[in-house]
Amino acid sequence: xxxLYVDELHPKTTGGTTSIIKPxxxxxxxxxxxxxxxxxxxxxLSANTDTALSDLTVSITPTSTSSKILLQTHVFWEGxxxxxxxxxxxxxxxxxxxxxxxxxxxxxxxxxxxxxxxxDVSSTPSTAVYQYFDAPASTSTITYKVxxxxxxxxxxxxxxxxSANDGTDYExxxxxxxxxxxxx
Numbered sequence: 728x729x730x731l732y733v734d735e736l737h738p739k740t741t742g743g744t745t746s747i748i749k750p751x752x753x754x755x756x757x758x759x760x761x762x763x764x765x766x767x768x769x770x771x772l773s774a775n776t777d778t779a780l781s782d783l784t785v786s787i788t789p790t791s792t793s794s795k796i797l798l799q800t801h802v803f804w805e806g807x808x809x810x811x812x813x814x815x816x817x818x819x820x821x822x823x824x825x826x827x828x829x830x831x832x833x834x835x836x837x838x839x840x841x842x843x844x845x846x847d848v849s850s851t852p853s854t855a856v857y858q859y860f861d862a863p864a865s866t867s868t869i870t871y872k873v874x875x876x877x878x879x880x881x882x883x884x885x886x887x888x889x890s891a892n893d894g895t896d897y898e899x900x901x902x903x904x905x906x907x908x909x910x911x
Contacts, residue, residue: 751910758907767887775833775877783800783873784870788866792864800856801855801903802815803899805887815837816834820870839854850892871906
């Protein structure tokens with residue numbers, strides 16, 4: 728796959744004046760994404776620890792330090808406990824992107840959407856769908872990752888239910904992360 732990066736476009740002319748075309752503020756410059764389609768193995772989570780998910784990463788090289796990066800994700804998942812015990816965020820390289828910490832409250836960007844609540848945590852998958860605008864002020868390659876924190880230690884599965892039984896009650900899904908550069 729080839730990539731073309733430009734700061735300015737100059738039209739070809741045979742005479743007269745030329746104009747410089749620059750991306751207008753708010754316009755999309757590029758989008759990078761990773762779509763993860765296979766079911767994950769168990770991802771061990773420690774209690775109240777922000778954990779980056781290595782299968783849901785995307786890299787982007789901004790063309791300008793004034794660019795904003797729109798991060799978007801859809802995660803199909805099931806964990807070892809009830810859905811609202813998980814909180815979701817992004818990582819920019821090793822920096823966690825989430826709400827500011829306030830006292831002993833847990834912080835993130837979003838919680839997952841509960842599809843069905845019951846004590847059953849083996850065949851009731853959920854989704855986490857959220858977005859975040861980042862202003863990295865960099866033209867170096869940045870790696871973004873989906874992140875999660877669980878209230879208690881246990882396992883998390885992506886693109887599958889907690890139990891891997893073969894039956895209509897044990898769904899499979901697809902997850903993705905995307906990074907879109909927006910002109911500043």
